[in-house]
Amino acid sequence: MYDFVVVGAGLFGAVFAHEVKKAGKKVLVIEKRDHIGGNCYSYDDPETDINIHKYGPHIFHTPDKRIWNYINTFADFNNYQHRVLTTAGGKVYSLPINLATINQFYNLNLTPAEAAEFLKSKTSNIASPQNLEDKAVSLIGRELYEAFIKGYTIKQWNCDPVELPAEVITRLPVRTSYNDIYYHDNYQGMPVGGYEPIFEKLLENVPLELETDFFEKRDYWKSVAGTLVYTGPIDRYFDYRWGNLRWRSCRFEMERMSLNDYQGVSVMNYADRDVPYTRILEPKHFYRERAHLSRGTVIIREYPCDDPAQPYYPVRLKTDQEILAKYQEAQSREKDVVFGGRLAEYKYYDMWQVISRALEQAGKILQGRSSSGRTKSRQLLPAED
Numbered sequence: 001m002y003d004f005v006v007v008g009a010g011l012f013g014a015v016f017a018h019e020v021k022k023a024g025k026k027v028l029v030i031e032k033r034d035h036i037g038g039n040c041y042s043y044d045d046p047e048t049d050i051n052i053h054k055y056g057p058h059i060f061h062t063p064d065k066r067i068w069n070y071i072n073t074f075a076d077f078n079n080y081q082h083r084v085l086t087t088a089g090g091k092v093y094s095l096p097i098n099l100a101t102i103n104q105f106y107n108l109n110l111t112p113a114e115a116a117e118f119l120k121s122k123t124s125n126i127a128s129p130q131n132l133e134d135k136a137v138s139l140i141g142r143e144l145y146e147a148f149i150k151g152y153t154i155k156q157w158n159c160d161p162v163e164l165p166a167e168v169i170t171r172l173p174v175r176t177s178y179n180d181i182y183y184h185d186n187y188q189g190m191p192v193g194g195y196e197p198i199f200e201k202l203l204e205n206v207p208l209e210l211e212t213d214f215f216e217k218r219d220y221w222k223s224v225a226g227t228l229v230y231t232g233p234i235d236r237y238f239d240y241r242w243g244n245l246r247w248r249s250c251r252f253e254m255e256r257m258s259l260n261d262y263q264g265v266s267v268m269n270y271a272d273r274d275v276p277y278t279r280i281l282e283p284k285h286f287y288r289e290r291a292h293l294s295r296g297t298v299i300i301r302e303y304p305c306d307d308p309a310q311p312y313y314p315v316r317l318k319t320d321q322e323i324l325a326k327y328q329e330a331q332s333r334e335k336d337v338v339f340g341g342r343l344a345e346y347k348y349y350d351m352w353q354v355i356s357r358a359l360e361q362a363g364k365i366l367q368g369r370s371s372s373g374r375t376k377s378r379q380l381l382p383a384e385d
């Protein structure tokens with residue numbers, strides 16, 4: 001009998017298992033894939049010695065110093081700061097749209113204040129935007145929308161932005177400064193050595209069964225678990241009773257090259273609709289400190305697609321939300337089961353948010369009761385300094 005059986009060795013499952021193990025509980029992790037790490041999984045390509053993120057590029061970033069301190073107890077991070085370029089109409093621009101993008105696109109030389117006025121003059125006055133296109137045009141104007149947002153959105157979501165509700169975007173990041181660092185977060189970097197060592201440390205001394213699908217012996221796993229921690233898809237848990245929640249997926253096409261440097265940046269977006277991929281990744285740029293050691297380079301073309309076996313981005317339109325509400329209702333009635341992580345919560349989470357959620361859930365469940373019967377909550381995060 002285990003105190004906890006954790007389904008899934010992704011970030012949520014690994015952090016949760018680590019914390020309950022540390023608190024002296026008996027825990028087992030089962031994982032249907034043949035590796036730990038979930039979608040953060042990365043490996044060194046033996047031919048080039050470049051660290052490859054199998055399920056898409058993962059840049060660690062967080063505004064929360066305590067999460068940064070926590071993850072740094074499992075790995076050293078380099079000083080990578082994410083910058084993205086985009087190719088549109090045969091030219092390369094800086095993203096998110098910033099003063100350099102605006103000046104280059106309009107062939108101007110505006111100051112920040114002038115750019116703010118200029119953008120105002122470009123945004124149409126749409127009183128209540130009915131769809132994503134109206135909303136985007138009202139925020140950044142038609143020309144920038146057509147050049148940088150429209151084609152990319154069509155490829156990413158496989159539908160015309162006029163068919164998407166306006167609520168999908170609340171804002172579009174437009175900067176009237178030359179700041180081109182993609183994330184605002186104070187803490188960012190890539191784990192030296194990739195993500196696998198982090199998971200190995202998190203799961204050190206935790207019994208683990210790989211290539212083990214929970215649903216093949218569902219009753220057995222439940223019978224040996226005091227508490228089940230489920231990080232798989234929520235609709236699958238309830239046998240799709242109220243229908244399938246929709247996800248958008250990606251197909252990755254990897255190519256090794258004998259070149260030293262293919263594109264000079266880790267991520268190049270392709271905004272035009274007639275280019276079938278949304279971006280090309282060149283992972284050696286994530287690790288400049290070891291770039292000189294690699295043999296050639298690797299590029300990865302990313303093609304958005306529908307693949308239920310690889311759920312990446314939750315669609316979360318109205319029908320999905322309605323279905324989700326039914327699963328959540330059923331979930332709230334499940335006894336001794338913790339549902340956590342992106343698949344079980346049907347939510348796009350960045351890694352730091354998943355760590356935060358897992359610590360919160362583990363803290364809650366480990367919380368003791370003092371003799372007076374009052375709840376004593378456990379602090380799992382290290383102090384800020």
Ligand SMILES: Cc1cc2nc3c(=O)[nH]c(=O)nc-3n(C[C@H](O)[C@H](O)[C@H](O)COP(=O)(O)OP(=O)(O)OC[C@H]3O[C@@H](n4cnc5c(N)ncnc54)[C@H](O)[C@@H]3O)c2cc1C
Pocket residue numbers: 007008009010011012013030031032033037038039040055056057058059060061212213214215231232233250311312313340341342343349350351352354
């Ligand atoms: C393309 C892409 C790029 C991203 N880039 C970033 C980024 O740059 N920065 C960032 O902070 N975040 C990024 N993320 C988000 C990040 O991947 C997630 O926050 C994180 O992986 C979520 O961890 P998780 O444990 O919730 O889910 P997962 O990593 O999916 O782990 C769930 C695990 O459960 C296992 N499982 C499922 N069902 C079963 C079953 N029946 N039996 C046994 N095991 C099962 C799965 O195999 C999986 O290993 C990105 C996500 C995507 C899709």
